[in-house]
Amino acid sequence: VAGIVTLTTDFGVRDPWVGTMKGVILGINPLVRLVDLTHEVERHEVLEAALALEAAVPFFPHGTVHLVVVDPGVGGERRGLVIAAGRDRFVGPDNGLFTPVLLGDGWEAFELSAPQYRLPAVSATFHGRDVFAPAAAHLALGVEPERFGCPVRDPVCLPWPAARRTPAGVAGEVIHVDRFGNLITSIRAGDLPLDPVVQVAGRSAPVAHAYGSAAAGQLIGLVGSSGRLEVAVTEGSAALVLGVDRGAPVAVSSGSRSSPKK
Amino acid sequence: VAGIVTLTTDFGVRDPWVGTMKGVILGINPLVRLVDLTHEVERHEVLEAALALEAAVPFFPHGTVHLVVVDPGVGGERRGLVIAAGRDRFVGPDNGLFTPVLLGDGWEAFELSAPQYRLPAVSATFHGRDVFAPAAAHLALGVEPERFGCPVRDPVCLPWPAARRTPAGVAGEVIHVDRFGNLITSIRAGDLPLDPVVQVAGRSAPVAHAYGSAAAGQLIGLVGSSGRLEVAVTEGSAALVLGVDRGAPVAVSSGSRSSPKK
Amino acid sequence: VAGIVTLTTDFGVRDPWVGTMKGVILGINPLVRLVDLTHEVERHEVLEAALALEAAVPFFPHGTVHLVVVDPGVGGERRGLVIAAGRDRFVGPDNGLFTPVLLGDGWEAFELSAPQYRLPAVSATFHGRDVFAPAAAHLALGVEPERFGCPVRDPVCLPWPAARRTPAGVAGEVIHVDRFGNLITSIRAGDLPLDPVVQVAGRSAPVAHAYGSAAAGQLIGLVGSSGRLEVAVTEGSAALVLGVDRGAPVAVSSGSRSSPKK
Numbered sequence: 001v002a003g004i005v006t007l008t009t010d011f012g013v014r015d016p017w018v019g020t021m022k023g024v025i026l027g028i029n030p031l032v033r034l035v036d037l038t039h040e041v042e043r044h045e046v047l048e049a050a051l052a053l054e055a056a057v058p059f060f061p062h063g064t065v066h067l068v069v070v071d072p073g074v075g076g077e078r079r080g081l082v083i084a085a086g087r088d089r090f091v092g093p094d095n096g097l098f099t100p101v102l103l104g105d106g107w108e109a110f111e112l113s114a115p116q117y118r119l120p121a122v123s124a125t126f127h128g129r130d131v132f133a134p135a136a137a138h139l140a141l142g143v144e145p146e147r148f149g150c151p152v153r154d155p156v157c158l159p160w161p162a163a164r165r166t167p168a169g170v171a172g173e174v175i176h177v178d179r180f181g182n183l184i185t186s187i188r189a190g191d192l193p194l195d196p197v198v199q200v201a202g203r204s205a206p207v208a209h210a211y212g213s214a215a216a217g218q219l220i221g222l223v224g225s226s227g228r229l230e231v232a233v234t235e236g237s238a239a240l241v242l243g244v245d246r247g248a249p250v251a252v253s254s255g256s257r258s259s260p261k262k
Numbered sequence: 263v264a265g266i267v268t269l270t271t272d273f274g275v276r277d278p279w280v281g282t283m284k285g286v287i288l289g290i291n292p293l294v295r296l297v298d299l300t301h302e303v304e305r306h307e308v309l310e311a312a313l314a315l316e317a318a319v320p321f322f323p324h325g326t327v328h329l330v331v332v333d334p335g336v337g338g339e340r341r342g343l344v345i346a347a348g349r350d351r352f353v354g355p356d357n358g359l360f361t362p363v364l365l366g367d368g369w370e371a372f373e374l375s376a377p378q379y380r381l382p383a384v385s386a387t388f389h390g391r392d393v394f395a396p397a398a399a400h401l402a403l404g405v406e407p408e409r410f411g412c413p414v415r416d417p418v419c420l421p422w423p424a425a426r427r428t429p430a431g432v433a434g435e436v437i438h439v440d441r442f443g444n445l446i447t448s449i450r451a452g453d454l455p456l457d458p459v460v461q462v463a464g465r466s467a468p469v470a471h472a473y474g475s476a477a478a479g480q481l482i483g484l485v486g487s488s489g490r491l492e493v494a495v496t497e498g499s500a501a502l503v504l505g506v507d508r509g510a511p512v513a514v515s516s517g518s519r520s521s522p523k524k
Numbered sequence: 525v526a527g528i529v530t531l532t533t534d535f536g537v538r539d540p541w542v543g544t545m546k547g548v549i550l551g552i553n554p555l556v557r558l559v560d561l562t563h564e565v566e567r568h569e570v571l572e573a574a575l576a577l578e579a580a581v582p583f584f585p586h587g588t589v590h591l592v593v594v595d596p597g598v599g600g601e602r603r604g605l606v607i608a609a610g611r612d613r614f615v616g617p618d619n620g621l622f623t624p625v626l627l628g629d630g631w632e633a634f635e636l637s638a639p640q641y642r643l644p645a646v647s648a649t650f651h652g653r654d655v656f657a658p659a660a661a662h663l664a665l666g667v668e669p670e671r672f673g674c675p676v677r678d679p680v681c682l683p684w685p686a687a688r689r690t691p692a693g694v695a696g697e698v699i700h701v702d703r704f705g706n707l708i709t710s711i712r713a714g715d716l717p718l719d720p721v722v723q724v725a726g727r728s729a730p731v732a733h734a735y736g737s738a739a740a741g742q743l744i745g746l747v748g749s750s751g752r753l754e755v756a757v758t759e760g761s762a763a764l765v766l767g768v769d770r771g772a773p774v775a776v777s778s779g780s781r782s783s784p785k786k
Contacts, residue, residue, distance in 0.1 A: 004288055006281060011703070013275070015576070015703055016562050017749075019561035019562065020561075020579065020580045023584035024583050026557060026559070026584070026585060033292075035281050035284045035285065035296075036275075036280075038276055044759070059285040059391065061288060061289040075734020123747075123749045124734035124747075130749075178276075209386050210387055223387075225388030225391060235306070266547075266550055270540070295554075300537060318547060323550060471599060471648050472600065486650075487541075497596070
């Protein structure tokens with residue numbers, strides 16, 4: 001087995017760009033396993049790709065190579081990066097995509113500059129194909145990260161959405177709206193107060209155990225599969241019902257405190 | 263070769279949920295072949311997923327594992343199932359997804375409860391990742407279905423769309439509208455009378471041999487690739503032209519009988 | 525390793541047709557690697573599929589089998605084709621899909637008629653599954669192209685969009701609009717005059733090095749990743765800004781000639 005490469009881009013699936021990257025990878029590493037995470041990242045939305053990576057990476061075997069190409073600066077001055085974190089590898093442009101990895105311990109980053117791990121001709125517009133895909137293929141073959149270029153001490157790190165303590169509990173924001181209209185927030189399971197009540201868009205909602213545990217149409221909070229607080233409408237779309245989008249403030253207070261008579 | 267796992271969900275491809283399930287599967291069974299059937303099942307539409315399964319399963323090699331996650335009841339009381347039918351295997355929630363399999367002979371079903379075939383931590387919201395994907399990976403490794411839990415005698419079976427005889431021929435309904443606007447019906451090739459004429463939305467149509475055998479814009483019936491009667495508009499959309507959707511009644515009479523003067 | 529098969533269709537990903545073709549292929553050739561180029565070709569748009577093929581094929585290893593099914597004539601009289609070009613193989617309906625291959629040298633084409641390389645039952649509506657997928661699987665196993673049927677001397681060739689010299693430089697047209705609204709043209713890098721200035725929809729634009737090298741909102745030409753001139757709006761959609769679509773005329777003149785005072 002010659003390793004796994006995951007692919008995350010904003011290229012969509014209408015044009016053959018993702019398939020072309022896979023052709024390049026298989027030309028270098030014919031046995032590698034290729035897994036799409038998503039190619040429907042909103043165009044140039046680096047944070048959205050970073051969140052997808054955060055959700056998926058822990059469920060892949062150690063040693064997986066994660067190739068991420070959301071690259072508004074292609075052809076400009078931005079660096080390419082190879083990051084090693086434990087046995088996992090990450091490759092893509094240095095624009096904050098790897099923030100969740102960089103917030104952890106024990107990573108090393110290298111500039112992606114060695115010409116022997118690129119295609120012979122590098123276009124100005126498609127480094128996913130000409131630079132990042134060949135690097136991912138070589139990483140999956142076991143090429144050591146330091147072979148790709150000089151160490152990078154200061155890879156770009158995005159301000160990472162977090163929750164903050166408030167007198168009443170915790171406050172955060174909507175960081176992503178999924179296909180079902182569920183609102184994914186910056187508040188994590190461990191941030192929640194006892195007996196939590198969610199406030200969003202002027203509405204209150206209890207925190208339920210699962211989507212199926214509330215009546216259809218009910219607004220609920222719940223801890224989603226990535227360990228983040230989500231706001232959902234059972235059998236419906238919280239985004240539509242509440243009319244909110246990414247960035248909307250979300251607060252959680254303790255129901256026991258705010259309604260001691262309960 | 264360590265087997266094939268197909269994946270059918272209503273998760274879409276914008277979020278990394280399908281990719282995450284694949285990471286889980288490859289961590290358990292690194293050599294398995296993964297094939298997407300569709301991830302664009304309408305949200306919670308169990309019947310639509312069952313029809314996709316009915317169309318695709320006969321064309322996969324014996325021994326394929328079919329993983330289906332359309333799961334409105336996740337986190338609630340519904341069971342998980344492993345089904346063996348011949349050498350084929352099916353895994354997913356017990357909500358009717360496997361009706362076309364259960365209508366056949368010679369199946370055995372088991373409750374998906376053995377903890378050793380799940381992830382160590384099972385979330386309340388993503389059993390696709392935590393319960394069903396690991397089970398599929400183990401099934402593809404050859405783990406026997408009875409190892410997953412107790413036999414289930416009464417798996418959920420949906421009312422399955424069928425055709426009924428009428429004095430004039432046969433009657434049924436539209437059960438699916440495909441991407442091209444073709445109307446897939448509950449009437450099968452074997453149900454058709456001699457010299458069949460299709461009635462739908464107040465219009466009549468002959469049954470043609472193929473899409474290409476009628477003039478552009480013509481309304482035709484034809485027996486589609488799954489053996490079901492379809493209603494199509496050559497080079498157009500029958501759904502748009504007729505203004506009908508799933509559930510619309512469709513009848514077929516014998517042209518020879520209804521027009522004996524012909 | 526038993527070869528690579530790429531798949532290009534207009535089937536979309538909502539219905540399980542692509543997955544079904546993959547089941548057929550894996551039943552014949554269990555070790556083959558499957559790569560999707562695109563399944564979102566506009567319905568029946570043969571030229572669009574041919575352009576996808578032109579962009580992707582050079583980046584796959586020699587010996588790859590390219591399966592293309594955009595097939596408005598399915599069930600009619602059109603032939604099926606197997607084409608050998610060097611070690612690469614192509615399979616699909618004979619309707620012009622393979623024009624970029626046929627414009628090159630050294631190809632041989634064969635009619636896809638040998639019954640032993642089809643499914644036992646061939647439907648009238650889904651040759652992708654019943655005829656072309658089995659042929660691709662056998663080609664990837666190493667079956668020689670001449671085994672599939674008689675030589676074809678006159679495969680269908682589409683009028684291929686090209687550029688023409690003009691007194692001022694070169695003229696062509698928009699041949700594709702990508703997901704980002706970039707306009708892909710029939711003009712190639714080698715066609716461009718010195719100091720090129722692009723004229724499209726009454727606007728002029730310089731030819732930039734890369735997307736990132738111009739200010740947001742600026743209209744630019746650039747040589748895209750397939751070697752074709754593209755018209756783009758940095759961080760925006762040229763298609764929306766200019767209100768143009770496929771077929772719009774594009775001209776390039778030499779800035780040095782038209783503005784000698786510069």
